[in-house]
Amino acid sequence: MIRCTSARVDLDALTANFRVLQTHLADEARTNRAAGAGTPHAPGIIAVVKANAYGHGARPVARALEAAGATMLAVADIEEGVDLREAGVRAPILVFGALSVSDVDGVFAHNLTPTISSPAAARALESAALARGTRLAYHLKIDTGLNRLGFRHDNLRRTVPPLLASSALYLDAVHTHFATADEPESPAFEDQRRRFEAACHVLDELGAGPRLRHAANSAAVVRDSRVWYDFVRPGLLLYGLVPPPLHTTLALRPVMSLTSRVVAVKGVRENEAVGYGARFVAGRPTTIAVVPAGYADGLDRRLEGRGHVLVRGRRAPIVGAVSMDMLTVDVTDIEYVEPGDEVVFLGRQGDEPWQTIDAREMAAWIGTIPYEVLCRLGARVERIVEQDGESPIDPAPGPKT
Numbered sequence: 001m002i003r004c005t006s007a008r009v010d011l012d013a014l015t016a017n018f019r020v021l022q023t024h025l026a027d028e029a030r031t032n033r034a035a036g037a038g039t040p041h042a043p044g045i046i047a048v049v050k051a052n053a054y055g056h057g058a059r060p061v062a063r064a065l066e067a068a069g070a071t072m073l074a075v076a077d078i079e080e081g082v083d084l085r086e087a088g089v090r091a092p093i094l095v096f097g098a099l100s101v102s103d104v105d106g107v108f109a110h111n112l113t114p115t116i117s118s119p120a121a122a123r124a125l126e127s128a129a130l131a132r133g134t135r136l137a138y139h140l141k142i143d144t145g146l147n148r149l150g151f152r153h154d155n156l157r158r159t160v161p162p163l164l165a166s167s168a169l170y171l172d173a174v175h176t177h178f179a180t181a182d183e184p185e186s187p188a189f190e191d192q193r194r195r196f197e198a199a200c201h202v203l204d205e206l207g208a209g210p211r212l213r214h215a216a217n218s219a220a221v222v223r224d225s226r227v228w229y230d231f232v233r234p235g236l237l238l239y240g241l242v243p244p245p246l247h248t249t250l251a252l253r254p255v256m257s258l259t260s261r262v263v264a265v266k267g268v269r270e271n272e273a274v275g276y277g278a279r280f281v282a283g284r285p286t287t288i289a290v291v292p293a294g295y296a297d298g299l300d301r302r303l304e305g306r307g308h309v310l311v312r313g314r315r316a317p318i319v320g321a322v323s324m325d326m327l328t329v330d331v332t333d334i335e336y337v338e339p340g341d342e343v344v345f346l347g348r349q350g351d352e353p354w355q356t357i358d359a360r361e362m363a364a365w366i367g368t369i370p371y372e373v374l375c376r377l378g379a380r381v382e383r384i385v386e387q388d389g390e391s392p393i394d395p396a397p398g399p400k401t
């Protein structure tokens with residue numbers, strides 16, 4: 001049984017986006033090599049699948065990205081990493097989160113790669129590794145100006161030597177995270193890039209040995225090939241969206257679509273109000289279509305009076321309050337709307353440009369970012385996974401015959 005409000009997760013689009021990106025990285029690297037400037041080798045891709053793969057469903061997305069050739073997958077915390085291992089993912093998994101107050105068992109039991117971003121995390125992981133008699137590979141996070149997690153770039157000589165001296169910990173890679181990669185005008189990006197490079201020199205001087213570097217989220221991937229280093233760490237791009245306000249000529253396709261159906265159509269008279277708060281008052285005889293999707297499904301209440309849906313290939317405004325399980329759209333100007341008609345929140349309903357709505361557009365309507373639109377898709381919305389043009393590919397694993 002599937003509700004009529006459901007999301008489609010197109011793994012073919014995901015894999016195609018991965019390949020588009022991979023090809024772009026290789027092409028640019030070749031150009032850089034010829035020009036003798038910028039990153040001369042194609043970086044590997046650390047595919048970011050945190051937060052349930054930005055709402056798309058972590059397990060099928062991670063398996064598809066692994067199959068496509070991701071060097072590594074990245075998650076927010078140990079629990080997300082363990083979930084992927086239980087789903088059969090074998091690729092290396094990087095954990096971004098702080099780990100200082102986590103139960104770190106899962107790191108060892110499930111072969112996850114932790115990020116060490118504070119002395120407290122270093123101590124927790126070091127004593128756990130010593131207790132198990134193993135040597136744990138980690139990525140070191142440098143704070144170059146985001147001022148969130150990471151060892152400050154300007155006092156590494158004081159903070160890092162104990163970490164490097166540990167016999168239980170092994171430094172595999174060093175990374176940083178940009179605060180303003182999506183703001184073309186901000187000088188902070190360049191400051192962070194310089195600080196990161198300086199920090200890497202300091203690590204050299206401290207004898208940190210050969211190690212890999214990574215820094216680029218989606219915006220930085222799009223923006224500046226100098227920060228690609230050994231790996232890039234895209235999330236949003238893989239899901240087919242470019243962080244606003246940036247643009248790209250890369251042929252990316254949104255992976256998620258969200259649709260429902262009209263369940264009722266009714267006429268309201270001039271001056272009658274629709275929905276909680278009676279905020280929409282019909283200025284003319286109006287036809288309202290009721291759609292069984294609301295804020296419990298992740299549709300933001302601010303869509304009222306701002307957002308649109310596609311019905312019969314046309315855009316219909318969302319009017320009246322978005323309630324928990326329902327919302328209403330004005331279909332007065334669209335002929336023949338009837339129960340059962342498809343309603344598109346995210347996706348396409350025809351080939352014209354205005355017959356497509358993506359998470360970036362929806363985010364702009366309500367003053368947020370496409371990341372939030374995707375991540376907030378409600379838990380009760382079934383994700384129907386499509387691959388090779390078919391669905392579903394993710395049945396419960398059955399006995400092999």
Ligand SMILES: *Cc1c(COP(=O)(O)O)cnc(C)c1O
Pocket residue numbers: 048050096177216217218219233234235236237243
């Ligand atoms: C989420 C995240 C990314 C990916 O960001 P996008 O903008 O989706 O590409 C990369 N690195 C870190 C540390 C992150 O937390």
